[in-house]
Amino acid sequence: MALLRVDNESARSFYLKECEAAQWSVRQLERQIRSSYFERLLASAHQESVRAEAEAANCEMLMRPQDIIKDPYILEFLDMKENKDYLERDLETALLDKLSDFLLELGRGFAFVARQQRITTEGGQHFYIDLVFYNFLLRCFVLIDLKRGQLTHQDIGQMDMYVRMYDELKRQPDDAPTIGLILCADNDKTVMRYSSLNGSTQLFASKYKFLLPTEDEIRLLLSERIGTTSNRGKRQDT
Numbered sequence: 453m454a455l456l457r458v459d460n461e462s463a464r465s466f467y468l469k470e471c472e473a474a475q476w477s478v479r480q481l482e483r484q485i486r487s488s489y490f491e492r493l494l495a496s497a498h499q500e501s502v503r504a505e506a507e508a509a510n511c512e513m514l515m516r517p518q519d520i521i522k523d524p525y526i527l528e529f530l531d532m533k534e535n536k537d538y539l540e541r542d543l544e545t546a547l548l549d550k551l552s553d554f555l556l557e558l559g560r561g562f563a564f565v566a567r568q569q570r571i572t573t574e575g576g577q578h579f580y581i582d583l584v585f586y587n588f589l590l591r592c593f594v595l596i597d598l599k600r601g602q603l604t605h606q607d608i609g610q611m612d613m614y615v616r617m618y619d620e621l622k623r624q625p626d627d628a629p630t631i632g633l634i635l636c637a638d639n640d641k642t643v644m645r646y647s648s649l650n651g652s653t654q655l656f657a658s659k660y661k662f663l664l665p666t667e668d669e670i671r672l673l674l675s676e677r678i679g680t681t682s683n684r685g686k687r688q689d690t
Contacts, residue, residue, distance in 0.1 A: 453674070454478055454481050454482050454485065455467060455468060455481075456674075457485070458485060460490075462490075463490040463491070466490050467481060467484065467485065467489075467490065470484070474507075475559055475560050477519050477520075477559075479519055480519075483509065484506060487506075487509075489502075489506050516653070517590060517592075517631050517653055517654065517656070518653065518656070520558075520559050520560070520561070520587060520589070520590065521631075521633060521656045521658060522557075522558075522559065522658060523658040523659060524658055524659040524660055524661050525557055525558075525635060525658055525659070525660045525661070526557065526660075526661055526663075526664055527547070527554075527557065527660050527661065527662055528661075528662060528663055528664055529550055529553040529554075529557075530543075530546045530547070530550060530662060532546060532662045538600065539600065540582075540598050540599065540600045543598050543600070544567070544582055544583065544598055547583070547598075548567060548583075551564060558585070560589060561587045561588045561589035561590065562585045562586070562587055562594070563585060563586050563587075563588065564583075564584075564585055565584040565585055565586050565593070566581075566583075566584040567582070567583055567584075568580045568581070568582065569581045569584045571614070571617050571618065571621055571622070573617075579613075579614065579617070581595050581596075581597065581614055581618075582596055582597050582598045583595075583596040583598070584596070587631075590628055590631070591626070591627060591628050592623075592627055592628035592629060592630055592631055593618060593622065593623065593627065593630045593631070594630075594631045594632075594633060595611070595614050595615060595618060595630060595631070595632045595633065596633050596634075596635060597610070597611050597614070597632070597633070597634050597635070598635050599634060599635065599636040599637065600636075600637055601636070601637055601638065602636065602637065602638040602639065602640055603634060603636040603638065603639040603640055603643060603644070603657050604640075604643065605643055605647055607634055607636070607657075608634065608643070608647045608648060608649055608655065608657070609648075611632040611633075611634050611655060612632070612648050612655060614632055615629075615630045615631070615632040615654055615655065618630045629653075629654055630654065631654055631655075631656065632654060632655050632656070633656045633657070633658065634655075634656070634657040634658070635658060635659075635660050636657060636658075636659060636660070637659065637660065638659060639657055639658075639659055644657060
């Protein structure tokens with residue numbers, strides 16, 4: 453949608469390649485378009501300084517957890533068909549078997565830390581976090597809980613507890629607050645709206661898909677969003 457608003461075909465192609473190479477978020481892409489990055493690069497005799505400025509600006513924009521969280525995550529590299537009868541442990545094993553692909557899908561700055569990491573309460577209860585990563589751009593731990601079905605309030609409460617315990621037991625003084633990400637096959641907007649997920653900068657829930665959308669589905673989605681944007685513009689003009 454952001455690229456469609458770029459009329460210059462050469463500029464649009466440039467931004468597309470930069471997005472792929474640098475893994476820009478939508479927010480980063482829109483910032484570079486607004487700052488006329490393509491035009492400034494063409495006009496400058498010192499292109500490296502322009503690139504360095506753009507990269508520095510992008511790094512500054514990656515300081516918010518919500519800027520690194522995607523929704524959905526596309527796990528097509530697992531070769532697992534939609535609606536397949538699988539267990540959460542099967543999904544966890546498949547992701548770690550193709551860890552390099554999963555790291556690319558997660559985005560920039562992620563490093564794998566542990567699988568089924570145990571945290572223990574003062575009363576001796578043991579809890580196991582499915583996957584733990586560290587993001588070097590945000591300088592924080594990222595806990596991932598895998599859910600086979602639809603998101604529930606129990607899932608959110610469990611992750612909230614994991615994040616609070618991890619902050620107290622594992623987080624170092626130089627680390628930013630821990631992030632908790634629930635990866636689920638489906639989510640419930642109502643549950644998300646009325647839970648601790650709403651407005652949180654530490655708790656997130658995203659869907660995962662095993663297949664990319666078809667061309668027809670993409671066309672339909674673009675058509676709907678373009679129509680929504682046009683109608684919003686007409687209402688504002690009115």
